[in-house]
Amino acid sequence: MFGLFKNKKNVLVVGAPLTGRLINIEEVPDEVFAGKMVGDGMAIEPVEGKVVSPVDGEVIQVFPTKHAIGIKSINGIEILIHIGLETVSLDGKGFETHINVGDEVKKGQLILTFDLEYIKSNAKSTISPIVITNMDDLEKLEKMKSGEVSQSDVIMNITKK
Template identity: 65%
Template sequence: MLKKLFGLSKTKKEELVVAPLTGAVKNIEEVPDPVFAQRMMGDGIAIVPEEGVVVSPVDGEVVQLFHTKHAIGIKSSNGLEILIHVGLETVNLNGEGFEAHVATGQQVKAGDKLITFDLAFISEKAKSTITPIVITNGDAFGAVDKSLDIRAEKGTTQVMKIALEK
């Protein structure tokens, strides 16, 4: 009774996602790549990075770290799966300019450093530095509330809120 009255229930109704990079937050539709812009991999946002540091957007586990270190998958403690794909056509760099600070299977907290990258190098060698942050299993969850057209600070600024129930 008191839990309901004072909102002390431990059941979370939403997942809060913080910015994995510092920079300008854009709608996923603004990514100049149809796979992301048309939400073929899922809904989300994109960030135009100001620095080359990627942190975890949630508490969870690293479920995939691409051998080229340009992309990483995180599964939150609530089961939300998030793909962070640094830049466009960065897979072609074969890991050059990227350094991983975590391994697959590692537990992480929101704000923990995942990947660092040479922003100037990526700017010169890749199609774009815009970084999609995609909810790859969004069909298992409810509405996605996005904070768009803001400047986000990695590890602190909330950029998405996802309803855990449909």
């Protein structure tokens, strides 16, 4: 009975950080992501080189190679946005970050731009995983959409323990 009235603050609505085609994480052509070794989530095959924050929160990680950003939501959910597959080898070429570690971000705020054509030509894939990395803190991860998405469309609802 007491679980019926869960606090709404425990539910995080995650928006699409990219515009493109939504893909189940299990279908990502990379065993680390497909096997959920980093965490569960979704992936997007982008049609443009703009990344926005999927939630309100704080930037907790910007990889030196600029291909991935970690954000901690205001309720403590940690999200990794990884642009493309095997893009670490590009050593930052084709990527430009618009935030720094410690910055507060709002859902829909531009955080990263990248040269989509360069990534297509020089990386294994443009498919970009959006992964929840602190799965032990979650009660439920509900995937909300499939097919084509635009930035900030709701792609996941996450219930925190």
